[in-house]
Amino acid sequence: MNAAPKNLRQLSDLSDAGLVDPDKRVALERVAAQYAVAITPAMAGLIDATDPHDPIARQFVPDPAELDVRPEESADPIGDHLHSPLAGIVHRYPDRALLKLTTVCAVYCRFCFRREMIGPSAKPLTPRQLDAALGYIAAHPEIWEVILTGGDPLLLSARRLKQVMARLAAIDHVKVVRVHTRIPVVEPSRITAELVRALRAKSKATYVVLHANHARELTGEARAACARLIDAGIPMLSQSVLLAGVNDDAATLGALMRTLVECRIKPYYLHHADLAPGTAHLRTSIERGQDLMRQLRGRLSGLCQPSYVLDIPGGHGKSPIGPSYLTRNETGGVLVEDFNGVQHCYPPKT
Numbered sequence: 001m002n003a004a005p006k007n008l009r010q011l012s013d014l015s016d017a018g019l020v021d022p023d024k025r026v027a028l029e030r031v032a033a034q035y036a037v038a039i040t041p042a043m044a045g046l047i048d049a050t051d052p053h054d055p056i057a058r059q060f061v062p063d064p065a066e067l068d069v070r071p072e073e074s075a076d077p078i079g080d081h082l083h084s085p086l087a088g089i090v091h092r093y094p095d096r097a098l099l100k101l102t103t104v105c106a107v108y109c110r111f112c113f114r115r116e117m118i119g120p121s122a123k124p125l126t127p128r129q130l131d132a133a134l135g136y137i138a139a140h141p142e143i144w145e146v147i148l149t150g151g152d153p154l155l156l157s158a159r160r161l162k163q164v165m166a167r168l169a170a171i172d173h174v175k176v177v178r179v180h181t182r183i184p185v186v187e188p189s190r191i192t193a194e195l196v197r198a199l200r201a202k203s204k205a206t207y208v209v210l211h212a213n214h215a216r217e218l219t220g221e222a223r224a225a226c227a228r229l230i231d232a233g234i235p236m237l238s239q240s241v242l243l244a245g246v247n248d249d250a251a252t253l254g255a256l257m258r259t260l261v262e263c264r265i266k267p268y269y270l271h272h273a274d275l276a277p278g279t280a281h282l283r284t285s286i287e288r289g290q291d292l293m294r295q296l297r298g299r300l301s302g303l304c305q306p307s308y309v310l311d312i313p314g315g316h317g318k319s320p321i322g323p324s325y326l327t328r329n330e331t332g333g334v335l336v337e338d339f340n341g342v343q344h345c346y347p348p349k350t
């Protein structure tokens, strides 16, 4: 009998799978000593090991370029720590708070903005810290929405998720629970009926936001996992990261957005890649991102348009950074650009 495919967590596993160049082994040992490595069978199975530019490999297989840390990069690129009143909570915006339930992920993305805070060696939230974090949410009536994140919250057992959801359900002012996860694509078998039931909190709206960066990630199994969530009444949105060599061309990005919509997942955010250490080789310029957004606007349905956003370094929150289609003219009206790049006058209000 064949053994079940295993998660690739060691460089030797990656070597055995033909995913790393033996000549780069010394540099990769240094990368792996610094940043966690894991590739699930679902993702490893998508990689074409003969393609040096494979977009799935680029997201998960460590690269010696990660040793190149730039001065502008930071261990906390979006300023989580500045807005963390206690372990497990980030309260950056008035009406919502992050609850970081775990520090582990099924895969470790090479561009991860929390790469210095997550991984098997990071400290998970203790039961006492979880009590305190839930107490903080209960004591802040302005918190309307709680975002479960991590690490990946859907690595928790259905039993533990159900407990957390029940405790959030008991907080009257929390109306929405949003779950940020990569699990439906990287380990779709975890999306069981029991886990789906656990995510439904009484009298709260649960949304699941899927992190996916390439249409190939939406395999048949991944689509079925998403359908299990959506059919149970859990709406899904997506977030993607604009990544050099992965999805930074209009055809690839457009195919991703269309595939998501075909799976009944509304594209929500396209993130400009954060200034995480050792990730310069995966970042594009903002100008490139704006150009891609213009190209998407021309060729894809409005349903397929995400908001292109930047998390401003230093903890200042997200801002939309997509292209502007308006220019003011000398009469006080505006010129509006259409999807072909042609400008039209719109008169001032009389």
Ligand code: SF4
Pocket (backbone or CB within 6 Å): 104, 105, 106, 107, 108, 109, 111, 112, 113, 114, 115, 118, 150, 151, 152, 182, 211
């Ligand atoms: S799944 Fe999310 S938190 Fe985990 S490594 Fe990838 S980007 Fe980071």
